[in-house]
Amino acid sequence: MRVKRATMLRPPKGDHNRPAGCGQRDGRRKRMVFGVSHGSHGSSARDLLSKVPQVTLGFWIIKVLATTVGETGGDALSMSLNVGYAISSLIFLAFFAVTLTAQGKTKRYHPVAYWAVVVATTTVGTTVSDFLDRTLGMGYTKSSIVLLIGVLLVLYVWQRATGRLVFENITSRKDEVFYWVTILVSNTLGTALGDYVASDTGLGFERGALVFSVLIGLVALARFVTKISPSTLFWAAYVLTRPLGATLGDTLTKPVPEGGLNLSRIVSSLVIVFAMMAMVAAVHKRQQRLEPIPELAD
Numbered sequence: 001m002r003v004k005r006a007t008m009l010r011p012p013k014g015d016h017n018r019p020a021g022c023g024q025r026d027g028r029r030k031r032m033v034f035g036v037s038h039g040s041h042g043s044s045a046r047d048l049l050s051k052v053p054q055v056t057l058g059f060w061i062i063k064v065l066a067t068t069v070g071e072t073g074g075d076a077l078s079m080s081l082n083v084g085y086a087i088s089s090l091i092f093l094a095f096f097a098v099t100l101t102a103q104g105k106t107k108r109y110h111p112v113a114y115w116a117v118v119v120a121t122t123t124v125g126t127t128v129s130d131f132l133d134r135t136l137g138m139g140y141t142k143s144s145i146v147l148l149i150g151v152l153l154v155l156y157v158w159q160r161a162t163g164r165l166v167f168e169n170i171t172s173r174k175d176e177v178f179y180w181v182t183i184l185v186s187n188t189l190g191t192a193l194g195d196y197v198a199s200d201t202g203l204g205f206e207r208g209a210l211v212f213s214v215l216i217g218l219v220a221l222a223r224f225v226t227k228i229s230p231s232t233l234f235w236a237a238y239v240l241t242r243p244l245g246a247t248l249g250d251t252l253t254k255p256v257p258e259g260g261l262n263l264s265r266i267v268s269s270l271v272i273v274f275a276m277m278a279m280v281a282a283v284h285k286r287q288q289r290l291e292p293i294p295e296l297a298d
Contacts, residue, residue: 067245070122125187190242
């Protein structure tokens with residue numbers, strides 16, 4: 001009796017001797033190369049349940065766009081529409097409350113809900129910082145010091161309450177609350193710090209943006225050449241991207257004699273919002289392709 005030779009499926013070209021799960025690791029490596037990730041994302045289940053995005057290069061680009069529109073949008077309401085800093089702060093605090101409520105109801109990361117809260121914190125940060133600096137007369141230096149102490153205090157309480165500081169894989173309600181409080185205070189600090197560097201030091205908006213770009217680059221370099229905690233580096237970069245966005249926004253909208261381009265605050269805000277939405281969609285689509293597929297139990 002003739003025995004038929006069993007045919008075997010040949011693996012795709014280039015995949016010979018490729019270990020199982022290698023594709024998943026490759027995708028994860030690519031995701032880590034472009035960000036300040038802490039190097040261990042935990043299990044796939046935690047990745048899927050996290051309510052915040054993975055930290056990649058795309059994340060930082062969107063963050064800068066969000067902080068820039070926070071600056072131009074905040075100024076458009078308080079200055080272009082003559083609403084004032086106090087009323088604008090209340091309006092944006094209400095916007096922040098609405099977006100944060102929507103974010104809190106999500107079960108996992110939702111790009112629209114997440115970035116809407118980030119934009120809300122940047123607009124609140126802009127108007128609150130201006131209220132402290134100008135309406136209360138604290139000035140950029142004093143308000144920056146007070147807000148820096150505020151950020152450090154929130155991080156300290158977070159560490160004491162949970163035993164850790166995280167910026168990815170946010171799955172618990174307590175971590176999520178501390179996460180957003182830290183972002184709100186850090187964005188307010190970033191606004192005051194950006195105004196201080198651009199105005200009080202006399203550097204102007206363009207050179208101020210260059211200074212913060214260099215500082216962010218140093219933080220990114222420290223990720224690879226030092227043993228500083230990834231959480232510390234992340235929050236340092238997060239604070240610095242706010243004044244970068246603020247100085248970029250002021251460069252677009254401030255009068256020419258003050259070093260700006262004198263563009264419309266409202267038009268600039270709309271253009272940046274559309275650019276941000278396109279970037280959010282592109283990054284989300286890419287991360288969906290790299291997202292690991294949970295393995296079935298034997």
